[in-house]
Amino acid sequence: MKILAEHVEKKFRQEWVVRSFSYLFESGQSYALTGPNGSGKSTLLRILAQYSLPTKGQVQFLQGESTRIESDQCHSLVAYAAPYVELIEEFTLSELLNFLIQLKALPNQLNLQNFQEYIELQPDKSKFIKNYSSGMRQKIKLGLALLSEKPCLFLDEPTTNLDEKAKNWFYQKIKEQSNRLIIIASNEVAEIDLCQHRISILDFK
Numbered sequence: 001m002k003i004l005a006e007h008v009e010k011k012f013r014q015e016w017v018v019r020s021f022s023y024l025f026e027s028g029q030s031y032a033l034t035g036p037n038g039s040g041k042s043t044l045l046r047i048l049a050q051y052s053l054p055t056k057g058q059v060q061f062l063q064g065e066s067t068r069i070e071s072d073q074c075h076s077l078v079a080y081a082a083p084y085v086e087l088i089e090e091f092t093l094s095e096l097l098n099f100l101i102q103l104k105a106l107p108n109q110l111n112l113q114n115f116q117e118y119i120e121l122q123p124d125k126s127k128f129i130k131n132y133s134s135g136m137r138q139k140i141k142l143g144l145a146l147l148s149e150k151p152c153l154f155l156d157e158p159t160t161n162l163d164e165k166a167k168n169w170f171y172q173k174i175k176e177q178s179n180r181l182i183i184i185a186s187n188e189v190a191e192i193d194l195c196q197h198r199i200s201i202l203d204f205k
């Protein structure tokens with residue numbers, strides 16, 4: 001699949017955050033969205049995921065060469081992990097996984113044991129999500145996104161709060177995602193270097 005952004009612009013009050021952004025993203029490719037703090041990476045990522053609307057221009061998800069996917073179906077195609085996307089704090093990890101499996105956001109065959117093995121964490125089973133450390137929560141978010149079967153993987157500052165071991169875990173897992181359309185918004189050189197393409201938001205001001 002493809003994501004086509006055409007002349008996307010975003011303005012908050014008097015501030016233009018993105019100007020005339022046009023780009024074609026394709027499955028099997030990875031893209032780093034770069035720029036300094038406050039330059040608009042998260043804003044553009046949310047627009048590309050169709051979580052928020054541009055002030056001008058449009059974003060279309062395309063199947064095959066040019067068949068447009070309806071806007072209401074686009075959400076189900078994007079796995080999105082970011083520090084500002086919250087997990088359900090009152091759940092245990094097992095309850096969270098079961099909930100997401102019921103919503104079809106995770107594959108049916110996934111269970112607590114193989115999820116914990118995948119994220120290389122074995123926390124107390126009765127612990128509520130709100131009692132996990134920030135690094136553990138971030139690793140859970142990444143694990144959920146990586147293990148979802150959604151074709152698009154959007155990650156905003158993915159290694160926030162991760163220690164060196166967890167960062168290396170993430171770098172390895174990203175390299176295994178060969179068929180997906182991956183967009184990583186980041187300032188971190190190691191995260192940018194994971195991607196085949198670089199897009200500087202400063203080119204769209």
Ligand SMILES: Nc1ncnc2c1ncn2[C@@H]1O[C@H](COP(=O)(O)OP(=O)(O)OP(=O)(O)O)[C@@H](O)[C@H]1O
Nearest residue numbers: 012013017035036037038039040041042043044187
């Ligand atoms: N809902 C909003 N209302 C008003 N201004 C906003 C809103 N969301 C973002 N902004 C502004 O848009 C600009 C870009 O913010 P954004 O979070 O997209 O940048 P960023 O490049 O992701 O930054 P960082 O690297 O610090 O995460 C900032 O000036 C921010 O204050």
